Amino acid sequence: MEVVLIVAGGSGKRMQSETPKQFIEIAGLPVLMHTIKAFAWYASEIRIIVVLPENHITIWQKLIRDFNFTINHTCVKGGETRFQSVKNGLEYVTDTDVVAIHDGVRPLVSLNIISASFRVASEKGNAVTAIPLKDSIREIIESGENIAADRNRFRIIQTPQTFQGEIIKKAYETDENQLFTDDASVAEFSGEKIYLIEGAPVNVKITTPEDLTFARSFLEKIEN
Amino acid sequence: MEVVLIVAGGSGKRMQSETPKQFIEIAGLPVLMHTIKAFAWYASEIRIIVVLPENHITIWQKLIRDFNFTINHTCVKGGETRFQSVKNGLEYVTDTDVVAIHDGVRPLVSLNIISASFRVASEKGNAVTAIPLKDSIREIIESGENIAADRNRFRIIQTPQTFQGEIIKKAYETDENQLFTDDASVAEFSGEKIYLIEGAPVNVKITTPEDLTFARSFLEKIEN
Numbered sequence: 001m002e003v004v005l006i007v008a009g010g011s012g013k014r015m016q017s018e019t020p021k022q023f024i025e026i027a028g029l030p031v032l033m034h035t036i037k038a039f040a041w042y043a044s045e046i047r048i049i050v051v052l053p054e055n056h057i058t059i060w061q062k063l064i065r066d067f068n069f070t071i072n073h074t075c076v077k078g079g080e081t082r083f084q085s086v087k088n089g090l091e092y093v094t095d096t097d098v099v100a101i102h103d104g105v106r107p108l109v110s111l112n113i114i115s116a117s118f119r120v121a122s123e124k125g126n127a128v129t130a131i132p133l134k135d136s137i138r139e140i141i142e143s144g145e146n147i148a149a150d151r152n153r154f155r156i157i158q159t160p161q162t163f164q165g166e167i168i169k170k171a172y173e174t175d176e177n178q179l180f181t182d183d184a185s186v187a188e189f190s191g192e193k194i195y196l197i198e199g200a201p202v203n204v205k206i207t208t209p210e211d212l213t214f215a216r217s218f219l220e221k222i223e224n
Numbered sequence: 225m226e227v228v229l230i231v232a233g234g235s236g237k238r239m240q241s242e243t244p245k246q247f248i249e250i251a252g253l254p255v256l257m258h259t260i261k262a263f264a265w266y267a268s269e270i271r272i273i274v275v276l277p278e279n280h281i282t283i284w285q286k287l288i289r290d291f292n293f294t295i296n297h298t299c300v301k302g303g304e305t306r307f308q309s310v311k312n313g314l315e316y317v318t319d320t321d322v323v324a325i326h327d328g329v330r331p332l333v334s335l336n337i338i339s340a341s342f343r344v345a346s347e348k349g350n351a352v353t354a355i356p357l358k359d360s361i362r363e364i365i366e367s368g369e370n371i372a373a374d375r376n377r378f379r380i381i382q383t384p385q386t387f388q389g390e391i392i393k394k395a396y397e398t399d400e401n402q403l404f405t406d407d408a409s410v411a412e413f414s415g416e417k418i419y420l421i422e423g424a425p426v427n428v429k430i431t432t433p434e435d436l437t438f439a440r441s442f443l444e445k446i447e448n
Binding site: 067145151185188193218 | 232238259352354357358359360361362363364369371372373374375376377378379380381382403405406408409412417418420425426429431432434435438440442445
């Protein structure tokens with residue numbers, strides 16, 4: 001069965017705002033509801049798991065009532081770190097599921113990306129969304145100096161990162177470590193070869209006020 | 225003397241639009257005029273050189289009349305490539321100038337960045353604007369497979385990239401080569417050690433319709 005595990009753990013410290021960023025309203029709905037809607041549009045029968053920090057669950061339940069939000073989902077309590085939050089969510093995923101792990105604050109994900117992600121993960125075990133770098137990059141070397149690096153050698157990683165249930169559940173049985181910046185790095189650490197699919201520049205993770213401005217203008221254009 | 229060399233060479237192929245992107249109007253002015261204004265605000269006595277493709281110069285002159293744009297600048301004919309365009313512009317720069325080389329389609333550059341850029345370049349020979357990566361990255365290795373890379377080791381490079389005149393003019397005496405993706409890589413190739421200064425996520429290069437949406441909403445907020 002297709003499952004999406006939406007991780008909405010951020011506390012909003014970087015947003016200069018008291019409201020956690022997944023709860024900020026843009027184009028008439030909190031960010032997290034836009035994200036959930038994107039997956040529900042992809043397939044109404046998809047199983048949706050939302051991982052939230054414990055102290056945000058009451059806020060979320062109130063928002064659900066206030067916005068009369070009717071898309072069915074399971075709400076799971078997050079952990080101290082993103083790793084722990086995903087691990088908690090994976091307890092609701094079975095070995096035979098295919099699970100897309102997605103940031104709660106990436107509401108602009110397209111149906112094409114979601115669809116390719118499930119298709120490739122079903123075939124190959126995993127599918128990780130990535131885009132090329134459009135700017136030059138430089139590498140900081142050990143001396144503290146920096147040198148030009150070839151941007152064509154790198155990809156920026158987005159979500160969804162989608163996996164066969166058995167593979168990702170096994171991968172998350174390891175202890176947390178600092179190398180784990182996303183789910184692909186956890187799967188890779190367990191020995192999986194990672195498959196990239198094409199993301200989109202518009203599929204931003206909302207972490208700054210500028211990202212919010214961008215997402216707002218984009219969603220308002222779509223909704224109108 | 226402080227000089228800014230604004231490179232406006234793009235043909236707009238990626239913009240799904242007939243208008244070259246530096247000429248698209250946002251918040252009441254063509255993008256390129258916003259960029260020029262940013263540097264004129266920094267210092268009214270700065271010398272401004274704008275490099276444009278030959279076939280855009282007539283359009284630009286008409287825009288100057290239409291928008292009654294009065295900021296003084298020298299218009300220089302660009303070359304086949306960005307490298308050649310910068311080289312053409314550098315003919316109007318002297319060895320004792322300090323020159324900020326800046327993308328015509330980065331209108332959101334801040335006064336702080338411009339100011340730091342000239343200050344550091346005056347002291348150290350160069351100053352290259354850079355920001356951290358906020359997303360995970362993966363590296364494509366020779367087999368075509370990909371592996372996790374440590375994003376903390378890399379910086380995304382923006383403009384301005386600012387240099388003492390003598391240094392950058394000498395660096396540009398070399399033949400063009402594929403490694404040259406920006407001015408820092410040209411200077412580095414000539415033996416210069418590169419100094420990074422802190423850029424800003426908002427200082428985007430407008431290359432896609434999404435970038436344009438972002439810049440528009442941002443500039444409209446500032447201008448109002």
